[in-house]
Amino acid sequence: MRLLVLCAHAELTVSELIQILGQSQPRVSRHLKLLCEAGLLDRFQEGSWVYYRLAGKSSTSLLARYLVDLVPEEDPVVARDLERLNIVKQARMDAATEYFKENAKHWNEIRSLHVPEKEVEDILTSALEGRAITDLLDIGTGTGRMLELLGPCTQFSVGIDTSREMLAFARAAIEQAELRNCQVRLGDMYTLPFANDSQDVVVIHQVLHYADRPKMVIDETKRVLKKGGLLMLVDFAPHTVDALRTEHAHVQLGFDGRQVWEWCENAGLKQRAFHELKGNPLTVNIWIAENPENGFVGEAI
Secondary structure (H helix, E strand, C coil), X not given: CHHHHHHHHCCEEHHHHHHHHCCCHHHHHHHXXXXXXXXXXXEEEECXXXXXXXXXXXXXXXXXXXXXXXXXXXXXXXXXHHHHHHHHHHHHHHHHXXXXXXXXXXXXXXXXXXXXXXXXXXXXXXXXXXXCEEEEEEECCCCCXXXXXXXXXXXXXXXXXCCHHHHHHHHXXXXXXXXXXXXXXXXXXXXXXXXXXXXXXXXXXXXXXXXXXXXXXXXXXXXXXXXXXXXXXXXXXXXXXXXXXXXXXXXXXXXXXXXXXHHHHHHCCEEEEEEEECCCCCCEEEEEEXXXXXCCCCCCC
């Protein structure tokens, strides 16, 4: 029960649970194994690390939540566990903040070249107004900002990234915001770890310019989108800021609007909206495409 309560509050590794509970590794691991087999906990591999959290989308997830709700947080043992959990979470945040400080200079250099992010975020949130969203996927989640912004209007949100350092920062950020419906996972944009037709919304925010095969990313996005689901893609228009390639590892120096629409339509996605936010020297474009309820064949561009 102590394990269930802790994993309802945060994603935790075996070593972190041992630190909190003061129990042996074999004992903790055995209980975790039994809880996973019972469907009460979910287990996720992230490189050499394994994270555990309360089951979110299984047939037994309601039971898991019900059991946790039965445990009073003022219970002396539980209260002590939660105090130790806060120490673990603070250590995570401190480590993540240190990483962010080391890299913030680079991100700030890029932000200074284009329009304020709030203008982009306002368009994204407006596009989702009035929609019932069960599952949202944020590809290349980075700091987890899209999860913080859009997660509250979804039942489940997942951010994937190939960087464990960025995942650590994003995990700390969503835990600090108490977004228990959000989680982050190690994942690759070319081979998304999700089933066909599983996502209501997919966000690709300032990530496609890192792709050497952008069309493949859009094809893979189409695979996981539900019928009627939305792709929201944010990236730069074509530009000549070569420092982004040499100093920030951008593979693509922006995307032509018509080219992106061609990739979307070839994948079977339908144009829904386009926004151009002019900046100096970088212009930010937002493409919003829909996976139509019935099959769609794009018109020639």
